[in-house]
Amino acid sequence: MSVTLHLPAPLLRELREQAEEARPHEACGLLIGRREPPSLLALHPAINRGPAGRFLIDALDLLVARDRAVSEGLEVLGPWHSHPGGDCAPSPADHAAAKAWPGSLWLVVGRSIRAFRAGDGGLQALLVESEEQGDVLQSPAL
Ligand SMILES: [Zn+2]
Numbered sequence: 716m717s718v719t720l721h722l723p724a725p726l727l728r729e730l731r732e733q734a735e736e737a738r739p740h741e742a743c744g745l746l747i748g749r750r751e752p753p754s755l756l757a758l759h760p761a762i763n764r765g766p767a768g769r770f771l772i773d774a775l776d777l778l779v780a781r782d783r784a785v786s787e788g789l790e791v792l793g794p795w796h797s798h799p800g801g802d803c804a805p806s807p808a809d810h811a812a813a814k815a816w817p818g819s820l821w822l823v824v825g826r827s828i829r830a831f832r833a834g835d836g837g838l839q840a841l842l843v844e845s846e847e848q849g850d851v852l853q854s855p856a857l
Contacts, residue, residue: 719842720753720820720830727828727845729758734797734824737763743770743796745780746820747789753820753832753841755792759783763796769808770796793819793833801826810837 733742743763748756759780765771772794784791793816798806803825805813813821813833821831821838831838 718753718832719844720755722755722828722830722843722845724846726755726758730795730797730822730824730828733758733760734799737797738799740767741765741770741797741799742824743772743794745772745777746792746795746822747780747784747787748792750790750792750818750820753792753830755820755822756789757787758795759791761794770794793821795822795824798823798825803827803829805831805838813838 733744736742741763743765744761745759746755747759748754759776761776761780762773763770764773777791780791803823805821805823809821809823813819813831814837816833817835819833820841821833823829823831828843830841830843832841
């Protein structure tokens with residue numbers, strides 16, 4: 716059974732705006748919500764400490780996001796980042812970084828938006844749906 720992530724339209728717009736503002740660099744941030752079933756409820760901003768073409772979330776942003784999530788009865792689900800080139804496929808660096816955060820949710824914002832769950836085999840694609848699109852944005856069959 717495939718897992719579907721519901722992406723609220725305001726968050727979809729915010730992700731696209733932040734990705735656009737950061738061009739030509741990668742934007743990044745943290746996803747706040749509930750884990751099962753995956754439910755994305757808020758975005759938390761983060762400074763990108765990575766070199767050009769990479770992202771590295773500032774550790775303080777992660778701690779602040781975690782405090783915020785806990786105070787709202789939620790969790791930090793994982794990171795999101797943009798691919799200014801438009802291709803939403805996770806890079807080898809993304810797969811490697813995902814191993815350090817098992818079970819985390821990853822969103823990659825490019826021409827489209829794709830969601831992944833970090834597992835033993837790297838990042839596994841999830842279905843994404845949003846009211847703005849009216850249907851499923853991506854299928855897990857890559
Ligand atoms: Zn990436």
